[in-house]
Amino acid sequence: MRVKISENLDDLSGLIEEIKGVSNEVGAIIVFVGVVRGLSSEGERVLRLEYEAYEEQAAKKLENIIAELKGKYGIIDAIVEHRVGVANVGENTVYALVASKHREEGFKSIIELIERLKHEVPIWKKEVTERGSRWIEST
């Protein structure tokens, strides 16, 4: 298990090799890549996203989530990398990789991992559009 909160993401093909090397029981690797979309949910043109994290706690929370997914779905391992700082349209902001024996538990895990990443992990983002900026917060 590896979690990284940083201004830079590592090379994705290296991450795939890294997680593949964890065990020779790996039969599937599911990869999620989050990309800054150029259009907001309100239809405004997005200029950039600005991410901020409570880094120690964010990493700890992600490690707990991964440990729970291992117990729940029996996945072999997971790696998550998340950007902080400014991310422009088209740039990658999140890599999440799940390695499992079979694809089914991998698909289930990656969906839950990303949902929980977005709602439970202390990482905040500000959306800057051509009309202004706002913190994206659940209510």
Add this chain to the structure above:
Amino acid sequence: MVKVRVKYFGRLRELLGVKEEDYDVEDSTLADLLLKHIPSRHPEAANEWRKTVFVTVRDDVAMGRDGMPILKNHFILVGGRSPDLTYRLRDGDEVAILPPVGGGDDEG
């Protein structure tokens, strides 16, 4: 002396214009820190602070049955744990005040 470090994130960091700061909070609870110490150091932002962090009714902070203020979706961690607002601050505590985490779908 009871010295604590307070960390702000997202909207709160922007509101107060500071990422973290230290407070001397002799004989104070977490509620005292949030309701008294922080607003009095940031008078220009105090009203907005109260409205952002707490449930308010006509500009007054709403109190729960336990006599404690009611937080508005915010989450407080002290040394990585989440005590209630009656928690009595201790020297060296790190208090993190976390706005709601957004979800959103700007990416992915």
